[in-house]
Amino acid sequence: MAGQVNIDLPRPRGEGQLRSEGPVIKVEHLTKRYGDKVVLDDISFELARGRVYVIMGPSGCGKSTLLRMMIGAEAPDAGRVLLDGVDITTADKRTREEARRKFGVLFQSSALLNGLTVAENVALPIAQHTDLLRSTIDLMVRLKLELVGMGDAADKFPYEISGGMKKRAGLARAIALDPAIVFYDEPSAGLDPVMVGVIDKLIKDLTSKLGITSVVITHEMPSIFRIADEAIMLYGGKIVFQGSPGALRNSSSPLVRQFINGDPEGPINAPRQLAELSERLFGSGRAPAGGAS
Amino acid sequence: MLILTESLTAVGSVINAQLSALGRTVRFGGSAALYAARGVINRRIYPRHDLVVQIDYTGARSTPIMILTGFLVGMTLVAQTTPTLGRYGPQELVAGVVGVSVLRTLGPVLAAIIFAGRVGAGFTAELGTMKVGEEVQALETMGIDPIGYLVAPRFFAAVIMLPCLTICFDAAALIGGFIIGVYNFNIPPEDYLDVTKQFVYISNFTFGVFKSAVFAVIITVVCCYKGFTVQGSAMEVGRATMQAIVVCLVSIIFTDFVLALFYNILARYDIVQ
Incomplete structure (x- = not known):
């Protein structure tokens, strides 16, 4: 069963180990614009090691942009991201590649290479970055796959x-080099509720058993309350909430309340055309004829 | 005056954009060539298995279509040229005409066009789909350079295999022409071979093979670059594939023209015959 294997995994050549004792990730005054639209506006926060952080917010609020900047895939217009003390936004190619070995990424689409088997996908980063023997790599791959319940x-x-299964295989690949940080881009997207629960449990277990820091981009409220040690909510390019799930639940901010409750009415602008279409079809405040509720 | 200024500005910005794109493509090609060469020594850049797969895909699997097309082209050339040539002189001369035109231009160009359609389009579609599916970004986040891992083995395989395929195409075309000349137009086989030997120089063949290596570089770089720059949905993959093939066809024909001029300069100084 996923997450039930407790093995002291070998760490190849100290890959993924953190050097500094400070925050694992430090985001300072990050700003990003696309044309006239300010997607991120002077964002700053710090993430400590061994905790699960959830970054949430409505679609288009800049969550994925923030993730791309934290993994060094996109440059900000202003500000910087320090990953274990290294500014990943201005680092040269070699430094950035070294920094990249400290984290793994689980992509929304899993992003497994279709030409390789699941085991070959997991083995790829190990073979590329270590001098381990093939038999050792195979053993490590088996352990990682067992860890996420994908041994078969x-x-x-x-x-x-x-x-x-793709998500779990992607997760096994993300942790192949025993990274200190794992980024999850919408890990629950497109999964049934039971599988969402399995993935959530995996995230919690990996964080506690391997001591990694997890940064989860999602807007699935049940997941957020299940896994988060701390939640950060973005809206309009700014951080509008940062705190524990308990504080999130009890927040009096209209923005946060609307987002948690999923209200179509409120300060978060729902797409106007959709609201107008809904009103034209069903009238204001009335359920459609024959509608269940 | 205002219209003229605006028109010039528009033309200037189009030229600027095209030159920038050309610059990025050349830089991309340079990286691919460098990785392909470094990969011979450093096994980490791309797995040997991938190179074998690409050689099989680009070369071995393209051989039947090259032979078939070459055979048909050779037969067609002789069938269409011999009657006209016969009106002005001995029809055996067709062997020389076909030999020179196939080895110098038709062989390399047609083989490159077939290669672009069969292999180049596959490169763009495959890499474009990987880009859309975040596979390319996944490689980057694993600290693996996608140009080295994905493009270099394709580049290496294409540069080796297209000249080989061109040789197959040339051979098939010459054999096809010979068969039609001898059996359809009753040209004595020894005369056909004699004329071929008289007209065709080894430099025609070697320059044709050199051209095909240049075409292989163009096709691989253009098609892989187009695949790598796909953004958005799967629909964009189709659009990028179409654009890649159009750019390849125009580039092949233009490069063939430039190389023909270059060949003439070499011939003027007796470097080639």
């Missing part, structure tokens, strides 16, 4: 497995 699917190709 090692020889399958990505197109032969379900969405939930």
Whole structure:
């Protein structure tokens, strides 16, 4: 079963180890514009090690942009991101590649290489960045796959497995080099509630058992309350909430309340065309004829 | 005056954009070539298995279509040229005409066009799909350079295999022409071979093979670059593939013209015959 294997995994050549004792990630005055639109406006926060952070907010609020900047895939217009003390936004190619070995990323689409089997996908970063023997790599791959409950699917190709299995395989690849940080881009997207629960449990277990820092981009409220040690909510390019899930639940901010409750009315602008279409079709405040509720 | 200024500005910005794109493509090609060469020594850049797969895909699997097309082209050339040539002189001369035109231009160009359609389009579609599916970004976040891992083996395989395929195409075209000349137009086989030997120089063949290596570089760089720059949805993959093939076809024909001029300069100084 996923997350039940407790093995002291070998760490190849100290890959993924953190050097500094300070915050794992420090985001300072990050700003990003696309044309006239300010997506991130002077964002600053710090993430400590061994905790699960959830970054949430409505669609288009800049969550994915923030993630891309934290992994060094996109440059900000202003500000910087310090990853274990290294400014990843201005680092040269070699420094950035070294920094990248300290984190793994689980992509929304899992992003497994379709030409490789699940086991080959997990083995890829180990083979590329270590001098380990093939037999040792195979052992490590098996351990990682067992850790996410995918031991039986090692020889399958990505197109032969379900969405939930792809996510778990992607997670096994993300932790292949024992990173200090794992970024999850909408890990629950497109999964059924049971599989969402499995992934949530994996995130919690990996964080506690391997001592990694997890940064989860999501807007799935049940997941947020299940896994988060701290939540950060973005809206309009700014951080509008930062705190524990308890504080999130009890927040009096209209923005936060609307987002948690999923109200179509409130300070968060729902797409106007949709609201107008809904009103034209069903009238204001009335359920459609024959509608269940 | 205002219209003229605006028109010039528009033309200038189009030229600027095209030159920038050309610059990025050349830089991309340079990186791919460098990685392909470094990968011979450093096994981490791309797995040997990937190179074998690409050689099989670009070369071995393209051989039947090259032979078939070459054969048909050779037969067609002889079938269409011989009657006209016969009106003005001995029809055996067709062997020389076909030999020179196939080895110098038709072989390399047609083989490159078939290669672009079969292999180049596959490169763009495959890499474009990987880009859309975040696979390219995943490689980057794993600290693996996607140009080295994905483009270099394709580049290496294409540069080796397209000249080989061109040789197959040339051979098939010459054989096809010979068969039609001998059996359809009753040209004595020894005369056909004699004329071929008289007209065709080894430099025609070697320059044709050199051209095909240049075409392989163009096709791989253009098609892989187009795949790598796909953004958005899967629909964009189709659009990028179409654009890649159009750019390849125009580039192949233009480069062939430039190389033909270059060949003439070499011939003027007796460097080639």
